[in-house]
Amino acid sequence: ACSLLADAGIPLGNQTVLLKGVNDEPETMKRLMQKLLMIRVRPYYLHQMDLVRGGGHFRTDVKTGMEVMDGLRGHTSGMAIPYYVIDAPGGKGKVPVLPHAGRFEGDHLILRNYRGEEIEYPVSAESAFTALPE
Numbered sequence: 001a002c003s004l005l006a007d008a009g010i011p012l013g014n015q016t017v018l019l020k021g022v023n024d025e026p027e028t029m030k031r032l033m034q035k036l037l038m039i040r041v042r043p044y045y046l047h048q049m050d051l052v053r054g055g056g057h058f059r060t061d062v063k064t065g066m067e068v069m070d071g072l073r074g075h076t077s078g079m080a081i082p083y084y085v086i087d088a089p090g091g092k093g094k095v096p097v098l099p100h101a102g103r104f105e106g107d108h109l110i111l112r113n114y115r116g117e118e119i120e121y122p123v124s125a126e127s128a129f130t131a132l133p134e
Contacts (some may be wrong), residue, residue: 006040013044016082018068020060026071033072033080043082048097050087051122061124062086062109066097086111088119095119 005012014036016023023029033043046069049059069084085094088111095111102111104123111119 002039002041012041014041014082015045015047016043017047017049018060018065018084019049019058020064022058024060024064024068026068026075029068030072030076030080033082034076037077037080043080045094046082046084048084048086051089062097062121063123066099069097070099086121088113088121092117092119 002012016029016032018024023032029046036043046065048062048065049055065084069081072081084097086097087093088095093113093115095113097109097111102109104110105120107123108120109123111121113119
């Protein structure tokens with residue numbers, strides 16, 4: 001299917017969710033991203049898992065995601081490196097998680113979105129669900 005679309009000139013992109021125990025190791029992610037390129041699919045986004053009830057067993061902490069990204073940079077083609085993003089709660093948009101893009105305060109990462117708003121985001125899987133509204 002990907003070949004048919006790519007042959008027709010349709011650009012293909014992938015959005016991957018970082019999942020605990022599935023793709024949260026740098027080597028696993030590197031292989032996945034390289035295989036996507038082999039079928040002409042651009043690795044576009046690597047999403048930190050959204051804060052959803054019932055999904056905590058799949059959620060990694062943000063530091064793990066940053067380590068996965070560090071394990072990609074310099075170890076594979078730049079084409080195989082997606083944007084690591086957090087879809088900020090409350091409709092505040094996708095915020096890229098770049099090296100030194102935020103600051104840690106306690107158990108939270110303070111991010112800045114495209115509007116310049118600061119967003120407090122829980123770092124650990126354990127603290128993630130205390131941030132959800134009832």
